[in-house]
Amino acid sequence: MILLLRKRTCIVILGLLFLLTLSLLVRFVLPCKTVPSTAIPNVVPEVKTSTLVIAMTFDDGPDPEGTPAVLQVLSKHQAKATFFMIGKQAEKYPDLVRRVHLEGHEIGNHGYLHSYSLYRNVSKAMKDIEETQNLIYRLTGRRPALYRPPGGYISEELALALAKKSITVITWSWIQDTKDWRSPPADIQAGHILHYAKPGQILIFHDGGPNRGETIKTVDMCLAKLASQGYRFVTVSELIQMKGN
Numbered sequence: 001m002i003l004l005l006r007k008r009t010c011i012v013i014l015g016l017l018f019l020l021t022l023s024l025l026v027r028f029v030l031p032c033k034t035v036p037s038t039a040i041p042n043v044v045p046e047v048k049t050s051t052l053v054i055a056m057t058f059d060d061g062p063d064p065e066g067t068p069a070v071l072q073v074l075s076k077h078q079a080k081a082t083f084f085m086i087g088k089q090a091e092k093y094p095d096l097v098r099r100v101h102l103e104g105h106e107i108g109n110h111g112y113l114h115s116y117s118l119y120r121n122v123s124k125a126m127k128d129i130e131e132t133q134n135l136i137y138r139l140t141g142r143r144p145a146l147y148r149p150p151g152g153y154i155s156e157e158l159a160l161a162l163a164k165k166s167i168t169v170i171t172w173s174w175i176q177d178t179k180d181w182r183s184p185p186a187d188i189q190a191g192h193i194l195h196y197a198k199p200g201q202i203l204i205f206h207d208g209g210p211n212r213g214e215t216i217k218t219v220d221m222c223l224a225k226l227a228s229q230g231y232r233f234v235t236v237s238e239l240i241q242m243k244g245n
């Protein structure tokens with residue numbers, strides 16, 4: 001009888017331990033609340049408009065090689081774009097932040113540390129994002145109105161916390177992501193983008209990171225071809241203003 005009771009107690013304890021482990025796994029290991037973002041309020045992947053406009057965006061800069069090369073090609077085509085800057089990069093290259101701003105492009109916030117795991121904690125994420133807001137404000141006199149989450153992953157909780165600060169979360173047109181950071185050949189990237197191009201899209205590229213050559217060529221090819229089809233290239237905030245037009 002005692003043996004049977006002990007056996008039952010053991011089974012109950014093992015069962016409880018199993019449930020505890022499972023709940024810890026769900027809470028801390030599986031990204032249960034971090035989902036690709038289209039269904040979350042305050043998250044904009046693209047804009048509905050019939051006007052021939054597209055917003056090009058550049059992530060992970062500023063970078064002493066990539067950013068000037070991107071600025072040069074944008075200037076060649078008289079295109080405006082949005083740069084989602086990493087705070088620690090902006091701190092390292094303040095002149096590039098000022099230059100992007102002075103050349104008429106928009107600067108968005110891409111987090112100070114660009115850490116995927118940190119942004120699962122809303123208060124830590126907000127502190128990191130606020131630090132970048134302050135830094136960009138000190139350098140340009142303008143507080144970014146846009147935040148792009150690293151990897152495009154964001155929780156509803158963080159999106160709502162950002163809404164309270166009047167910061168809109170910008171992802172991108174998923175169909176147009178060529179993963180340019182892996183440097184696929186420019187003709188393949190441009191071919192894909194030109195095939196799927198539609199008004200109101202937000203295109204993602206990277207001016208930060210190594211080997212930006214194929215990205216620069218892709219942007220050059222896309223700007224030339226899309227302009228010949230009548231497209232204009234605007235900042236993300238300008239694109240949002242055109243919603244429904």
Ligand SMILES: [Zn+2]
Nearest residue numbers: 059060150151
């Ligand atoms: Zn990034």
